Amino acid sequence: MADPKVTGLRSLELAVYDLAASTAFYAQHWALNEVSRNGDHAHMRASSLEHHVLTLHQRPKAGIVRVNFAAPDAATVDALHAKANALGAKTNAPQALSAEEGGGYGFEIVAPEGQLLRISTDVVQHASVIGDTSRPTKINHVVLNSVAMEDQLRFFCDVLGFRFSDFNGHMNFIRCSSNHHSIALAKADGPSLNHVAFEMHDYDALMRGVGRMRMGEQELGWGVGRHAGPGRNIFSYFVDPNGYAIEYTADVDQVDDSYESHTAEYWQAMPLRPCSWAGAKTAPTARMREAMGGKLVEARNGQVNETCDDAISNKMAG
Numbered sequence: 001m002a003d004p005k006v007t008g009l010r011s012l013e014l015a016v017y018d019l020a021a022s023t024a025f026y027a028q029h030w031a032l033n034e035v036s037r038n039g040d041h042a043h044m045r046a047s048s049l050e051h052h053v054l055t056l057h058q059r060p061k062a063g064i065v066r067v068n069f070a071a072p073d074a075a076t077v078d079a080l081h082a083k084a085n086a087l088g089a090k091t092n093a094p095q096a097l098s099a100e101e102g103g104g105y106g107f108e109i110v111a112p113e114g115q116l117l118r119i120s121t122d123v124v125q126h127a128s129v130i131g132d133t134s135r136p137t138k139i140n141h142v143v144l145n146s147v148a149m150e151d152q153l154r155f156f157c158d159v160l161g162f163r164f165s166d167f168n169g170h171m172n173f174i175r176c177s178s179n180h181h182s183i184a185l186a187k188a189d190g191p192s193l194n195h196v197a198f199e200m201h202d203y204d205a206l207m208r209g210v211g212r213m214r215m216g217e218q219e220l221g222w223g224v225g226r227h228a229g230p231g232r233n234i235f236s237y238f239v240d241p242n243g244y245a246i247e248y249t250a251d252v253d254q255v256d257d258s259y260e261s262h263t264a265e266y267w268q269a270m271p272l273r274p275c276s277w278a279g280a281k282t283a284p285t286a287r288m289r290e291a292m293g294g295k296l297v298e299a300r301n302g303q304v305n306e307t308c309d310d311a312i313s314n315k316m317a318g
């Protein structure tokens with residue numbers, strides 16, 4: 001196969017401190033539906049046919065467990081695997097995937113900054129969509145904080161077949177479908193999750209989702225507004241119980257191969273800043289910024305360390 005490519009973003013898997021509390025939050029407030037639970041993890045679906053879009057794993061420390069991408073068929077999975085190996089990437093062998101995760105066929109690969117990714121095909125789909133348009137339809141994009149930005153960019157483009165969409169001076173936006181970006185890389189002091197965006201059917205659906213979150217006493221961290229930057233999507237950001245930044249988004253630019261990238265200067269000169277609407281939060285709250293920088297998770301993970309260290313020193317002292 002001449003030029004195998006990943007063709008979509010399937011799901012994100014996150015480690016959480018309390019599986020029961022996190023699944024309750026994502027079911028009641030974020031409006032995902034639990035598909036299955038098996039010991040220390042649970043799969044949750046959105047309203048589209050995709051088997052699941054979010055998997056939560058109970059772990060002592062929070063962080064990204066895996067990002068899952070789609071390939072069109074088994075031949076492409078095999079070709080991507082061969083290409084990844086030829087380019088020196090760390091992979092496992094393509095294999096049948098567990099029925100509990102929707103089955104299918106795929107392999108795992110490690111990104112330069114250590115994130116575990118899986119490329120899969122033939123995953124079982126649900127028989128029907130969920131007709132409630134106030135629910136998220138799917139994952140639209142994942143933004144990764146990055147310190148080795150060039151290595152990450154080269155990996156996604158050269159190994160997985162992503163195309164470059166835009167750079168705004170802070171973030172590189174790359175795509176694997178008509179969606180302007182499925183992955184973005186944000187300049188940071190280390191790798192972590194910047195945010196994960198869930199797609200809403202349209203603006204009205206997004207406002208209904210935001211309304212549900214606010215009725216549930218979840219603080220809006222930024223928005224509602226439309227980015228004057230790459231993707232030009234409507235956005236609203238919240239913080240989940242673990243400290244992850246999560247977004248409802250709608251109306252992201254859809255592009256094709258004729259799309260021309262713009263410079264950081266172009267985006268920084270865009271009119272309509274600040275890019276939030278009347279009555280909205282025109283800038284991220286301090287807590288929202290911390291969440292996007294991965295700092296809330298980092299701080300809480302640090303407490304886990306202290307607790308372990310304390311436990312060890314107490315034991316030794318005893």
Ligand SMILES: [Fe+2]
Pocket residue numbers: 141143195197247249
């Ligand atoms: Fe976003």
